[in-house]
Amino acid sequence: MYCCLSAPHGGLRSAALLAPALLRALHAAARRGTAQIRHPRDPDAVSAVNLELVTLTEDLAVITWYTGVTGSDDGFGHLIPAVTEGEVVYGTHPARLNRTASEGRRTAHHYVELTDLEPGQTYYYQARSRGSAATPTPLHLVKGNAVGTSLHGFGSRGGPYSFTTPQPPPGRHLRTIALCNDLHLGETTAGLVAGVPLMRGVSQRLGLAPYPEIMGRALVDEARRRGADHLLAAGDISAGGAPRDLAEARQILDGFGTHGQDYFVVRGNHDRPRPKSGHDPFGDSFLDEFPGGDGPAYFARDLGGLRIVGLDTYEKRGNGSDSGGLSPEQLAWFRARLRENRDQPTMVFGHHPLTVRNSLFPVMSGQRLNRRQARAILDTYSVAPGVFLHHAGHTHRNKRTVLPQARHVTLQEVSAVKEYPGGFCLLRIHTGGYALNYYKTSSGPAREWSERSRRVAAGLWPQHALGRSVCDRNSVTTRDLSGITPPASRTPLVHQPLR
Template sequence: MAAASPLVANAAFSGGVAVASTRRDDVSPANLELATLTEDRAIITWYTGYTGSDDGLGRMEPAPADGAVYWGTRPDRLNRVASGLSHHTPYHYVELTGLEPGRTYYYQARSNGKPVPPTQFTLISGNAVGTSDYGLDGSTGPFSFTAPQPPPGRYLFSIALCNDLHMGETQAGLVGGQPQYIGIKQVPGLPPYPEVMLESLVRDAGALEADYLLAAGDISSEAVPVDLSKAGQLLTKFGKYRSDYFVTRGNHDRAHIGDPYAHCRVGQWQGNDCFHDQFFPGDEPTYFTRDLQGLRVIGIDTYDKPGGGGDAGALSTDQLAWFRSELAKDRDQPTLVFGHHPLVVQDSAFPISPSSSLDAGQAQIILQDYARTPGLFMHYAGHTHRNKRTISPLAPRVTLQEVAAGKEYPGGFSLLRLYTGGYALNFYKTRSDLARQWSERSRQEIMGYWPQFALGSSVSDRNIVGARDLSGLRPPGTTTITMTTVTVASNLSAGRHRDTGGADGARLRR
């Protein structure tokens, strides 16, 4: 698609660079985005670079600059000022606090004395900077958003949702062997980007006081034991495995053939299954049910099949029968399902293929079961590396939520907050210095088109509020957490250790 649109491609590839100037003291801002919007805060990000320069990836070379957001309740009176995590940086991250639910606000971000233009959508209709189109007819704002109402009822607990960590990957943005899609590597001398992103993700989730963490597949790049082990080490900084955090398999975590895998168990379908050894030792299956404070969490293995990873996901016959049986046990219990492949994929700027989702026949069966399960309110998935909220007519009460990859732009996780009367889901970009640097560098994937797919075409693709009766759930600390699988049932300690030290680990409010 990109190759067939040279005029659009050139505009996107320039990354907003004003080609008239190359002076090193001339700095321009770009890529304004409203990443997070809750009932009481908003997080706004952008980038600054040397005007007219090119770093070889089609964007301006990074240039440190000042940055602030001017905001208020009237477009002609932006009387409040918020500064960012860093006072002089190319990678700007500014949080507005003290918002009133239901109120409309206007804002303009500025760096080096210049207003910041928004990330442009040329392939799709979308809005990266607000909940209304106010200000989009120009390029400098002010732009507008309305703070949502909080979910009804009393706050209970929260869960961080992340996926596509790709530990061991060294080059991002390689798609289907397409020669025009040049992979992007980490800056020489810096730590591997999957480690940078996961370290920040775990730290940020802890700082936001997430009680649990779900990692929905593609934990590794190619299931090499050392990479799976490293992912486990970093995730354990959040808490205890299968008590505080849980994982499912993605297609990259499938069993492989070759010397690096020779010491792992023989895979059920092919090769040697190192993922199974790392996260589901013994005779445990790679799918499970957990009860978290009354919330039934079902983790499914969406690559429980033979294959090379580039085809549609699927559950084995045994797993599908087990899954349907689990759903039928207590249809009214509040339930969250998570797994790597989405059930359906819609509204993409890029071609959609069968490999984008679960097997279509299985997806239809599952959605029909979801329609008969009143307590199920969300199916969360990764794989597509984008933020997207979908509602299927087959199960209209269930939110089908895709969450962007943890390992690349926009680089982060979603925080699911549960209340007695509903839930809120908010996407957070990871915020360490190195994470923000890599996230901005990797936005140039797919010839610079990646943001039009990965960010989410609207603020509501990554920030939602839903009303549901969750009054049967309990806050953490009131009971122990129980664990059940097909073959195992036991209680696990709920103790945990959180590494939230340092400036990047400073406590954030929900």
């Protein structure tokens, strides 16, 4: 059962927006279910599609797209891959795209980095493959923009599109932390929706490794390569709490470092404990693999003046489809810990978000933390000025939210590791603020699965998961964080183009 789209009731506003498009998509999916693979008359004709500006920092942009054979159909409404070259031409004027970046290899899943950009500068760009200009991932249902920070270029097919680089966070860089969630080790089909037969989900191609393993290993490798000092995994580490899946997750995450020192993990609703019985020998397999904490599965740690608080947002009985919940003991512990040092720089992470705003899909109680407890946490933040970030998963989307109850706290939902867009956020902490930047995992198998899994929800998934704007996955906040110290030893954060 898919954790975010499985409930039978939803918000009327989202349902009214989604229903016509979903019905059309389901009807098309039903037709495609019996469709034959269609080969084009001209196998050399290439279409470049699904262009996305994924990452935008003060000096770096990551741009991705897909090339398929024009007029082809793999039987599921998707272009057959066309392996070809890819390049991005760009410059500071739309009529002078005088710089070029490329991957240096042929592929259908293009991933190009623009480096050495100037902070605060507007750039214009066009992505090309075999002379064909790439067109954006459509976000028309959410009135979003997948390719830039302005609407420049949308009047013509293929751009050039435009973005403006932000200024870096003020001050000296201190630490970098990777934020991730929803690995779902053990899952075999992405996007299953209970009660909707035509939403069959997407599975891995025969003969390839399970996609949660591919994406989990790519996460660890990419986070280390991008210079992360620590990694925080906010729940749904497994697909159902099975011991073998959690053991596999532990083995993968151990590739980043030592649990409880280099990386930290909290429980999601899919990691809920199973009651022991004669027929079911499983207990709390999550704590068997990820022990430690101030309570059963929650904790606070000090990392050189930075306090991180991990919440178990499913410390309750339930089948996983209902709202998240903290035990009374955990909530009391949490409020007391934040009162101890109200001004200490603090970030909190847990699986269920405190609120779900602007969702394409109907918003159900199962998508968030219990309302009363969410209000209690926000009330605690309002009198704890040191808290600056709350990281959550569960919704499988990129979304930045700031609420009036605690304007000093960024609520950042991060999309799932295990499926499109398939990645993580880097939190770069400076003495005078912080940046949040989203990265897709970039290994070949990860790129291939990410493209395949964009078909989730009858092809509507990108409009939910990517983030309706570049700012939902890339942002800079000014804040005094000078009380945090750098780690004793740290791999320098160096942006290197992929090869």
